[in-house]
Amino acid sequence: MDDWRNGGFGLYVHWPFCEAKCPYCDFNSHVSKNIDQKQWLNSYLSELHRSAAETPERVLNTIFFGGGTPSLMAPETVAAVIDEARALWRPANDMEITLEANPGSVEAGRFSAYRDAGVNRISMGVQALNGDDLRRLGRIHTVAEARAAFDIARTCFDRVSFDLIYARQHQSLDAWRAELIEALSMAIDHLSLYQLTIEDGTAFGDRYAVGKLRGLPEDDNAADMYLATQEICEAHGLPAYEVSNHARPGAESRHNLVYWRYGDYVGIGPGAHGRITQAGRKYATETHLSPAKWLAAVANESGENCRSELSAQEQASEYLMMCIRLKEGLYIDRYEALSGKKLPQGRLGSLIELGMISVDENRLRATAEGRAVLNAVIRELLE
Numbered sequence: 001m002d003d004w005r006n007g008g009f010g011l012y013v014h015w016p017f018c019e020a021k022c023p024y025c026d027f028n029s030h031v032s033k034n035i036d037q038k039q040w041l042n043s044y045l046s047e048l049h050r051s052a053a054e055t056p057e058r059v060l061n062t063i064f065f066g067g068g069t070p071s072l073m074a075p076e077t078v079a080a081v082i083d084e085a086r087a088l089w090r091p092a093n094d095m096e097i098t099l100e101a102n103p104g105s106v107e108a109g110r111f112s113a114y115r116d117a118g119v120n121r122i123s124m125g126v127q128a129l130n131g132d133d134l135r136r137l138g139r140i141h142t143v144a145e146a147r148a149a150f151d152i153a154r155t156c157f158d159r160v161s162f163d164l165i166y167a168r169q170h171q172s173l174d175a176w177r178a179e180l181i182e183a184l185s186m187a188i189d190h191l192s193l194y195q196l197t198i199e200d201g202t203a204f205g206d207r208y209a210v211g212k213l214r215g216l217p218e219d220d221n222a223a224d225m226y227l228a229t230q231e232i233c234e235a236h237g238l239p240a241y242e243v244s245n246h247a248r249p250g251a252e253s254r255h256n257l258v259y260w261r262y263g264d265y266v267g268i269g270p271g272a273h274g275r276i277t278q279a280g281r282k283y284a285t286e287t288h289l290s291p292a293k294w295l296a297a298v299a300n301e302s303g304e305n306c307r308s309e310l311s312a313q314e315q316a317s318e319y320l321m322m323c324i325r326l327k328e329g330l331y332i333d334r335y336e337a338l339s340g341k342k343l344p345q346g347r348l349g350s351l352i353e354l355g356m357i358s359v360d361e362n363r364l365r366a367t368a369e370g371r372a373v374l375n376a377v378i379r380e381l382l383e
Contacts, residue, residue: 003315003338004277006331007263009055010062010255011085013044014269015070016291019102022138029068030291037074043298044081047268050302052088055266055276060089062255063097065119071101075110079117086118096159096254098123103149103162104141111149111156122153123192123253124162129179133168138203150186159251161190166229167222168196169215176225177232184236189251193229194244195222226372243325243371260326262319268303270294275310282310313339321378329365347380 018029063085065078082097098121099114101107111122126146128134134143141149146162153160164183166176183191198204198213207213217225230240238246242260245253258265267274267285270293274285286306288294294303310318316339323330336342343364351357356370356377370377 002277002280003334004262004264004275004282006334007261008061008254008258009058009089009263010064010258010265011048011051011060011089012255012265012267012269012272012274013063013065013070013081014267014272014287015040015065015067015073016270017072018067018069019072019104020138020140032291035072037077039295041077041080043295043303044077044268045084046298047303048081048084048088051266051268051274051276054278055089055264058089058264059092060085061092061095061263062258063095064255065099067100069102069107069125070099071107071110071114075113075117078114078119082118096121098253098255100125101149101153102141103146108145108149108152111152115156120157121159121253122157122161124150124153124160126150126162126183127165128168129164129182130175133171136169137165147186154187159189161192161247161253162188163192163194165194165196166225167217169213171217171225173221173224173228177228180229180232181236184233184238189238190245190247190253191233191238192245193233195226223372230368239327240371241327243374257326260322262315262322270303282315284308284310315339317382320381324364324366324378324381325371325374327365327371329363332359332362332364335364343381347383351377351380 016030017032017035020031063082065073070078078099085091097119099119100123101111103124103126114122124146127137127139129143129146131143134141150160150162162183164180166180180193196216198216204213233239233246237248240246241252242256245256247253264275264277266276267287270287270291271289272287276283276285284307285304287303288297288305297303297305316335319338320330320335332343348357348359351370352359355367356373358365358367366374366377
């Protein structure tokens, strides 16, 4: 059996456009006033056909429209992509189709049209429930708009998630606790909760480099916010099933589980990545970052600009790095089948003794303490 079947098969569609570029964002997103929706749809359909020819006889478990701001896509474009994907692959009976959305009034007004197009899950980029912090984060919606959009989404979709960022400028632990409890009161069933990270090449990164990004919490304060997040979400029935993601049982993001369980996924659109298995060999794929270059490349045959075969050890390492993020952990025999060798027993013993991981027969899991310092745990296992 091909290893990817342990994780499933998904499709990621990248929409690269936003109304404004957020200062913390390092995703491949661009601001453009003129977007030819028909040209983009034709390019997506071309890439779907090329990708389906490479992955025949697959059951498609999930579709995810990410960005950028996919809620700026015309609902007709979304519908056509979904219909074509359903025709090219065998759709799972319970296929999850997610669309990321900003909670502005324009996007919320399209929710019913996206539902009719086939979307059955919305992921909203709320980011903060505090007006001052929304402005600092460069968000162009208000708290009132976010709440109104969420209420509309809940009437259109059974499954609605939203994102929040914590460890923001001038944010105290008590303020984050109160904000998180407020978010949990909104009949939510899935939350993605990310610590603010300062990335090179972003506006925040530039300000930080010259000492102009003030008020960021100290590392110990940020760690306290992480621990409070776990405690509060657990108490409200949304335990962490992944380091930054919390859900009521059964409401987990199935598409992201394809990534974390190291399945296969096609990535189309500017800057999209993929993992594709063909004839027992696994490949990493990348596409052109520039929207204009990607469109031109698709017109010339393929939007990909890089495809590389992953070695057995690279696959095993990727599997470990992804799956250890999950509370369910990873299967030791699957890692060893991929790598052709055992995990380092001495390092396993040391991490168990430190309380960072647990090993139960064939399953390796990071403990709550280990997930708080997960990068260090991963380094120890892979070095």
